[in-house]
Amino acid sequence: MWTDTHLHLDASEYDSDRTAVVQRARELHVTRFVLPAVGAFNFDTVKKLAHHTAGAVYCLGIHPMFVDNAREEDLLTLKQKIQLSIDDPKFAGIGEIGLDGFVPGLNWEKQVRFFNAQLKLARDFDLPVVMHVRKAQDPVLKSLRVYKPRSGIAHAFNGSFQQAEHFLNLNMCLGFGGASTFTRALQLRRLATELPEHAMVLETDGPDIAPEWINKQRNAPEHLPRIAQTIAQLRGLSLQELSAQTERNAQRALPALALQS
Numbered sequence: 001m002w003t004d005t006h007l008h009l010d011a012s013e014y015d016s017d018r019t020a021v022v023q024r025a026r027e028l029h030v031t032r033f034v035l036p037a038v039g040a041f042n043f044d045t046v047k048k049l050a051h052h053t054a055g056a057v058y059c060l061g062i063h064p065m066f067v068d069n070a071r072e073e074d075l076l077t078l079k080q081k082i083q084l085s086i087d088d089p090k091f092a093g094i095g096e097i098g099l100d101g102f103v104p105g106l107n108w109e110k111q112v113r114f115f116n117a118q119l120k121l122a123r124d125f126d127l128p129v130v131m132h133v134r135k136a137q138d139p140v141l142k143s144l145r146v147y148k149p150r151s152g153i154a155h156a157f158n159g160s161f162q163q164a165e166h167f168l169n170l171n172m173c174l175g176f177g178g179a180s181t182f183t184r185a186l187q188l189r190r191l192a193t194e195l196p197e198h199a200m201v202l203e204t205d206g207p208d209i210a211p212e213w214i215n216k217q218r219n220a221p222e223h224l225p226r227i228a229q230t231i232a233q234l235r236g237l238s239l240q241e242l243s244a245q246t247e248r249n250a251q252r253a254l255p256a257l258a259l260q261s
Helices: 009-015 018-027 040-051 063-071 072-083 108-125 135-148 161-169 188-196 220-233 239-253 255-259
Strands: 003-006 030-036 058-059 091-100 129-134 152-155 172-176 200-202
Touching: 009 129, 009 161, 009 239, 018 030, 018 220, 030 040, 030 091, 030 220, 040 058, 040 072, 063 091, 063 108, 091 108, 091 135, 091 152, 091 255, 108 129, 108 135, 129 135, 135 161, 135 220, 152 239, 161 172, 161 188, 172 188, 188 220, 200 220, 200 239, 220 239, 239 255
Parallel strands: 003 030, 030 058, 058 091, 091 129, 129 152, 152 172, 172 200
Antiparallel strands: none
C-alpha cells in the first residue's frame, strides 16, 4: 500500500477528474491520500472530497501563501470547523500551514502570527500538523518548540541534516517527493539516502513538484511508485521495504490514515 501524504490538487480540478486520478493511482497500489486545505474558502471542499474518495483524509488550515488574503476571523472559522470535525475519522489534522520565505512580497509578520495561532489550535486539540516550510526551516522549528504539536509532516523537506534532526526530535516526519528524482539535487538526494528509516514519508504535492521524467508538467499520485523506486535505490532497499517503512511513518505522523479502508 502506497500512501500519498500530500495530494494537493486544486479543488475544482480534482473534483472534475477525481475518479480518473484515483483510478490511475489505485492501479499502481497508491491507496491513501491526504487532502490539505489552503484557506477558509476551501475547508468544506476538501472535507467533501475526502468523504467522496476512498482512502482519503483531509486537513484544515490556512497556507502561508494564502495568509495575505486571509481575515483574522478565518482563524475563528478554522477553530469552529475543527470542533465540528474532531470526531470525523477522515479528519487528519491542521494543514497546510507553515512559513514561506521564498515568495517575494508575502507579509512575514502575518505569516508568523497565523502559523503560531494554528499551531496553538493543533496543541489545544491534540492534532497533527502538515507544514509548508520553504526558506524558513529555523523559524518553523522555533515555533514548533514553543507549541509542540503531537506529530506531523514537514512537507517537501529541503533543509540541512542538522535541521532534519531537530524536526525528528519534535516528532515530525519529513516529506520527500519528485524533487528527489533530479540527479542534480545532490544535497536532497544525500538526505534521502542517509536519514534514518523513521524520518521519511513519500508525497507528490500534485499537481506541483513533478518528478524529473515529467518536469514542469502536472504531477499526480500515479507517479508516487516511481518516485519511491528512485528513493529505494538511493537507500539500497527494495520497493517493498521502503513502502513498509514510509507507510508506518505516515500513519504515525497522521494516525487518521491508519483508519482508512
